[in-house]
Amino acid sequence: MKKTMAVLLCAAMLMTGCGSGSSSDKSKADKNDKSDSAAAEDSKEEFVFPSKTADYPSLKDVYADDFYVGSAVAASQVVDPDYVNLIKEQFNSMTCENEMKPDALLDKDTTLSDIEKYRECPAVKFDKCIDQLEFAKANGIKMRGHTLIWYSQTPEWLFYKDYDTSGELADRELMLKRMENYIKTVFEWADSEYPGLFYAWDVVNEAAADGQSAKRDCLWLQTIGDDYIEKAFEYARKYQPEGVKLYYNDYNAFNFTKQMVIIDFLKPVAEAGNIDGVGMQSHIGTWCDPETYATAVRRYNKELGVEISITELDISKDNTDEWEENQGEYSQRFMEKILELKEEGIPIPSFTIWGLTDGVSWKKQEMPLFFSLSLKAKPAFFGLIAAKAPELAEGQ
Ligand code: GLA
DSSP states (O other): OHHHHHHEEEHHHHHHHHSSHHHHHHHHHOOGGGGTHHHHHHTTTOOOOSSSSSTOOOOHHHTTOOOEEEEEEEEGGOOOHHHHHHHHHHHHHEEEETSSSSHHHHHHHHHHHHHHHHHOOOOOGGGGGHHHHHHHHHHOOEEEEEEESSSSOOGGGBBBSSTEEEEEEEEEHHHHHHHHHHHHHHHHHHHHHHHTTTTEEEEEEEEEEESSSSSSOOHHHHOOOOTTHHHHHHHHHEEEEEEEEEEEEETTSSSHHHHHHHHEEEHHHHHOOOOEEEEEEEEEETTTOOHHHHHHHHHHHHHHHHHHHEEEEEEESSTTTTTHHHHHHHHHHHHHHHHHHHHHTTTOOOEEESSSSSGOOOGGGGGSSSSHHHHHSSSSHHHHHHTTTTHHHTTO
16 A cells, blocks of 8 residues: 555656656646646546645634635646645635636626617626635635726726727726616626625725826726725725625835725725725835834725735845745745734735646746745745744755
8 A cells, every 4th residue: 555655756756857857847737738748647437636735724723713825726726636735725815716707707708799788787797706616615625705896807897888999988987886786687697606605805906006196097997986995895895795804905015105095995995994904015025124014904904994915925035146045935924914914903804825736826937935835834924924833944
């Protein structure tokens, strides 16, 4: 029995490059062109992938009393045995990386098939995210919904009167109807098909401009006007499924100018009682001072009376030879700061990292994640563990 297991493990290591070789690391980087595929495909039937991460401490277990620990996951990853193991072992929260964004949900063909019927209520279909939601449900993993109203990854046709980008833009009244109906449709579908699965939704994503004290110029702003964020949260509150928290989510939300703009436009939303949380995306690097970050978290909590979640963490490498150690040391300091904020009484119900491995990160050249291309735990992973349970990270 033991011998068979050893043979299986060796075979697995050869196939996946676990613990060594850069060539199979490279192939792992592109899961579409799954590594060593011919041999792997041939032997897949009798081959059971052993878990390659089970020997590592589990983030979700270490932080069980603190917050949900999540990852952004792509649809292809929930049917890939390697990633499946990693997700199940490490995380109890998931965010669809792309599959619940407006461009994934809005159904152009159906909408255009009957413009009058769909004029105020664009058609929506959910086929792209089903695999992820089924996987989450089957494995007791909770979901962050991402994202409803965003300037990006939202089709331009949505903003035109006849859904025709060469025609006229829709007016405020029509866009308010479309916004309300879109939010209603998504929430009602999620609640009826997956009751209790979602615990938070990003209602508005990235509405603050970069480098200036202003809202970002975008088609939502142009068509609806200055209060589009307030309206989005008003509708979200109206249709929110039970148990779901409503979030504003942004990157560089620790930046002082951006912080002020965000607080400014969220104040009326908070006063109306329509927001529950601010999501700090946290696409950062070792340059980001944890204390500056903490100051922003405290300010959002105090000024808006909301909870805070870390929603998209990745930590880009620096340009030194010691980048992996530096990243590990930083990830520990960063997590220690988050725990300190919790100690102070700031509600931080979830901590999500943006992707599973360096190989599938949107910033893969910057190696910003916690597992390597070959699913090996990096110092950055042990940094997260060490902040809470140093004994489990010893010698790593
Ligand atoms: C933003 C979005 C995410 C994702 C990342 C890049 O942070 O909120 O959905 O698109 O950019 O992958």
